[in-house]
Amino acid sequence: MKDDFLNDDWLTDQLTEEQLDDDNFSLSTMQLINQQGQATSWYIYAFSAAIVCSLGYLAINVLLALFTDAPIAKPAIIDMQWATIFEHIQVAPISVAVVALTFALIWSIEEFDLL
Amino acid sequence: MEANLIERVQQSGEHHAFEQLMRLNQSPIRQFLRRLLQNEHAIADDIAQETFLKAFLHIKTYRGEGKFLSWLFKIAYQLFVSHTRKKQALTNAEIEDVADAINLENQFDAQRTVKVLIKYLKPEERATLLLHFSHGLSHQEITEVMNMPLGTVKSLIRRSRLKLKTLAEQSETGANS
Numbered sequence: 075m076k077d078d079f080l081n082d083d084w085l086t087d088q089l090t091e092e093q094l095d096d097d098n099f100s101l102s103t104m105q106l107i108n109q110q111g112q113a114t115s116w117y118i119y120a121f122s123a124a125i126v127c128s129l130g131y132l133a134i135n136v137l138l139a140l141f142t143d144a145p146i147a148k149p150a151i152i153d154m155q156w157a158t159i160f161e162h163i164q165v166a167p168i169s170v171a172v173v174a175l176t177f178a179l180i181w182s183i184e185e186f187d188l189l
Numbered sequence: 190m191e192a193n194l195i196e197r198v199q200q201s202g203e204h205h206a207f208e209q210l211m212r213l214n215q216s217p218i219r220q221f222l223r224r225l226l227q228n229e230h231a232i233a234d235d236i237a238q239e240t241f242l243k244a245f246l247h248i249k250t251y252r253g254e255g256k257f258l259s260w261l262f263k264i265a266y267q268l269f270v271s272h273t274r275k276k277q278a279l280t281n282a283e284i285e286d287v288a289d290a291i292n293l294e295n296q297f298d299a300q301r302t303v304k305v306l307i308k309y310l311k312p313e314e315r316a317t318l319l320l321h322f323s324h325g326l327s328h329q330e331i332t333e334v335m336n337m338p339l340g341t342v343k344s345l346i347r348r349s350r351l352k353l354k355t356l357a358e359q360s361e362t363g364a365n366s
Binding site for chain 2: 093
C-alpha cells in the first residue's frame with residue numbers, strides 16, 4: 075500500500091467521500107443568517123472612529139492637564155466657544171491621518187475577526 | 190445556475206438564493222473541515238456554519254474570479270486557522286513522533302487507511318492534500334485558498350505524500366515485528 079501514496083488516482087479515490095446532504099445544517103445556518111442580518115454599514119465604523127478619536131482627544135488633554143505644569147488644554151475643553159472653533163478650525167494632516175487610521179482599525183477588527 | 194444565484198444574493202441579499210448556494214456547496218466545505226479537525230464533527234459544522242454566514246455577509250467582495258467553492262474554502266480555511274490559534278493547547282498536543290503515534294493506535298492494523306494516516310499530518314499538509322485530491326483544486330487555486338506561494342503548496346503536497354508513505358511503511362514494519 076505504501077507505494078500507492080504516489081499514485082494520484084489511488085489517492086483521489088481514497089480521499090473522495092460521499093456527499094453530505096443535511097437539511098438541518100442548511101436550516102440552522104439560515105436561522106443564524108436571519109439573526110445576524112446584514113453586514114455592518116460603513117457609517118457605524120465612521121461613528122465608532124469619531125467616538126474613539128473624541129475620547130482620545132479628551133483623554134490626552136485631561137491627562138496633560140493632570141500630569142503637567144502647563145494646563146493649557148483644560149480651558150480649551152471646558153470653556154470652548156463653538157463660534158471660535160469654526161472660525162479658526164485648522165485640522166493638521168496628522169489628525170486626519172489619525173482619524174483615517176482609527177476608521178481602518180475598527181473596520182479591520184470586524185472584517186478580519188481580529189478579536 | 191450558480192452564477193445566477195450569486196448575482197441574486199449580491200444584488201438583493203436574497204436568502205432563498207443563498208440557501209440554494211449553500212445546499213450546492215455544503216458537502217465539500219463540511220467534509221474538508223471534518224477532516225482538518227480530525228473528525229470533530231460538531232466543531233467542524235460550527236465552523237462550516239460560520240463560513241456560510243461570513244460568505245453571506247461579504248458576498249459582494251466575491252468578484253467571480255475563480256470558483257465560488259474556492260472562495261468558500263478560503264473562508265473556511267481562515268476560520269480553521271483562527272480556531273486552531275485560539276486552541277493552542279490542541280496544536281501543541283499534536284503528535285510529532287510517528288512511531289509513538291502508531292503504537293498509541295491500538296486498532297491501527299485494522300484501520301490502516303488513508304483516513305487514519307492523514308491524522309498525523311500537520312494541518313497545512315492535511316489541507317493541501319485534501320483540497321487537491323479530495324476536492325480537485327489545482328495548485329494555483331490552493332495558493333489562493335491558503336494564501337501561500339505556489340512553490341510552498343507544491344512542496345507541502347509532495348511532503349505530505351512522502352510522509353504518508355513513510356507512515357504506511359512504519360505501520361507495516363510495526364505490524365510485522
